[in-house]
Amino acid sequence: NAGVTQTPKFQVLKTGQSMTLQCAQDMNHEYMSWYRQDPGMGLRLIHYSVGAGITDQGEVPNGYNVSRSTTEDFPLRLLSAAPSQTSVYFCASSYLGSGGDTQYFGPGTRLTVL
């Protein structure tokens, strides 16, 4: 199993540009989520999904869209990037109803918005 994969690893955008951060998992996990991590802070939940076709907002959803058309993929879209979205983004997946020991995080995408 590849686990949770994220692409790209690094990205630089200009204000107003759009892009999609990709996340995929091959463990057949129902639950997938996106977090952002800012310096000196813990991870904050952006959006999450409990299964294909189902998404919901987390703590900091503004400026981001998600979709879950398949169990494997959970892309995060920035429609109009802003400097405040400069951060490291982590995708995670787990089985529903399971504990943290089945939650796996991807390696992260470091995004800079100029």
Place this chain on the structure above:
Amino acid sequence: GESVGLHLPTLSVQEGDNSIINCAYSNSASDYFIWYKQESGKGPQFIIDIRSNMDKRQGQRVTVLLNKTVKHLSLQIAATQPGDSAVYFCAESRGSQGNLIFGKGTKLSVKP
């Protein structure tokens, strides 16, 4: 609002010593807690978890203690090794399938 926080942002210990990392939580409805380790340039990695019906749980070289009276969580690492150097986060949720709320993290540095 509800939050999870850490008392010590940095901790420096000598190799072989025991390390204790602390965490305070404020949501009394939280009943599931996790400790994660994050090495530089990587995503968080699960270390150990504990449910609110327990006070203590032990893993390999790690122990988590939960004090519900004062809403305090700690991670003890025995015989700390250089490979333990990382940032450690506590996280809380309501139920094991609830969304996680993370604390700010403590950086652990192990001196050889």
